Amino acid sequence: MCTARCQALLASRVSQPAMPPRRPARPSGGTDRPATRLRASVPQFTHVVDLTHVLRPDFPTYYGYPTFAMKQNARAEVDRFNGFEWTLDEHTGTHFDAPFHTSNQGATADAVLATELVVPLAVLDVREQAASDDDYAITPDDVATYEKLFGPLPDGCCVAYNSGWDAHVFGDKFRNADARGVMHHPGLHAETGALLMERDLAGIACDTLSFDLGNTVDFPVHMAWLPAGRWGLECVANLGNVPQAGATIVVGAPRVLGASGGPARVFALI
Amino acid sequence: MCTARCQALLASRVSQPAMPPRRPARPSGGTDRPATRLRASVPQFTHVVDLTHVLRPDFPTYYGYPTFAMKQNARAEVDRFNGFEWTLDEHTGTHFDAPFHTSNQGATADAVLATELVVPLAVLDVREQAASDDDYAITPDDVATYEKLFGPLPDGCCVAYNSGWDAHVFGDKFRNADARGVMHHPGLHAETGALLMERDLAGIACDTLSFDLGNTVDFPVHMAWLPAGRWGLECVANLGNVPQAGATIVVGAPRVLGASGGPARVFALI
Secondary structure, three states: OHHHHHHHHHHHHOOOOOOOOOOOOOOOOOOOOOOEEEEEEEOOEEEEEEOEOOEOOOOOOOOOOOOEEEEEEEOHHHHOOOEEEEEEEOOOOOEEEOHHHOOOOOOOHHHOOHHHOEEEEEEEEOHHHHHOOOOOEEOHHHHHHHHHHHOOOOOOOEEEEEOOHHHHOOOHHHOOOOOOOOOOOOEEOHHHHHHHHOOOOOEEEEOOOOOOOOOOOOOHHHHHHHHHOOEEEEOEOOHHHOOOOOEEEEEEOOOEOOOOEEEOEEEEEO | OHHHHHHHHHHHHOOOOOOOOOOOOOOOOOOOOOOEEEEEEEOOEEEEEEOEOOEOOOOOOOOOOOOEEEEEEEOHHHHOOOEEEEEEEOOOOOEEEOHHHOOOOOOOHHHOOHHHOEEEEEEEEOHHHHHOOOOOEEOHHHHHHHHHHHOOOOOOOEEEEEOOHHHHOOOHHHOOOOOOOOOOOOEEOHHHHHHHHOOOOOEEEEOOOOOOOOOOOOOHHHHHHHHHOOEEEEOEOOHHHOOOOOEEEEEEOOOEOOOOEEEOEEEEEO
């Protein structure tokens, strides 16, 4: 299976960076302290866009098998209320990757500050490139194109890419696995990951299953980005309904002690 | 056990309202449509408060036994990444109650619109009353006191109460069960629930395990409020760090198909 193969290749090929570059120090202020100042004031907003796919048991997964299940434990007609038990893998649905996902020294989901989860949103539009190349690797030029149009990526922002892949979410093309089980979906070129590492950014969001390429074997962006204290967001929806510049993303990542991530509710405020 | 007892009492005592009053019609606009207009423009904000408790396996529950468990399925030192499987009851931690929780005709969590989850926040401060009465039932007078100070509850808002109970979250006082297993924590008086039903409000948030009283046997507010197409939020944290008027609550409720609720990440924007 692809996962086993990838894991084996990964374990054999990739060496942990000795001292991954850390994200620049953030303003102090814990999430339980009185109101914590955001780095940038957010303009008045009037609209909201739901960037979250509906999660259901057949939601496509990296592994190729379901990782979300529900069991009804209470029924209104008998118990007066409805309730379900869920069993899930943290990295299912529109979901959060905490730094701990790829680094034992990284922050777990509960330790990522609220100020890191309410940040400006910059959306790279690579739909045209991805339409003709399932393995499209988003380049530093795509970032440059954005910056020519909209100015520099704002400090502390989340960089998202819109490859149009959210439209495929419940079809075979979302994973787009070939006969060998290798997936083919767009992702960030390793050089683009390296470029983004030089910036003071909070997170990466993508509309694909992973912000590394579907056919990667070494996950270069995951392995650099998360250990540096930054977060990821995968399987994001509706980025085409958000302006490329000027929106604020609110990442409702579950605040679970010790977690490496989890299914999130994500909004854009415009 | 209290739960069984309560369930039995509940089943025997409470009759389903024949035609629960519905919440006034909301502006049309699905969550997947292009940017959906909020009912009220939100002022520029500069601060964020995390209203979410950290969820962990010993988080107190309505049932009195743990309903959240984690199992590590992947370890960075072996698999190159960390990942956990969770098993949970939907109504665990700081969590969302969808209308479906107490009504088979009510909206499930996935069907609650984003515009209903980003709304003005009004906080009733009942800390003083609750400090001397564990069974304090929040009265219509408490709402009147708020409105004298801050004006009418804004249309479409979330009404929260701050009883100071969030400080007890990992102590016995949070459930505060007596020898018979009956809990004692503040909650809304049935008359207050009825008063709020007359207003055009989106949700109720509370810092206790339930927005009905701990010692209730018939859950009058749950049984009226949720079937009317409104939502609830329980075990909310840090309401003392939010102004009583003027903030916006962002409810990161999991968008799970058919769910009756789920652990949520909740922020206040100020």
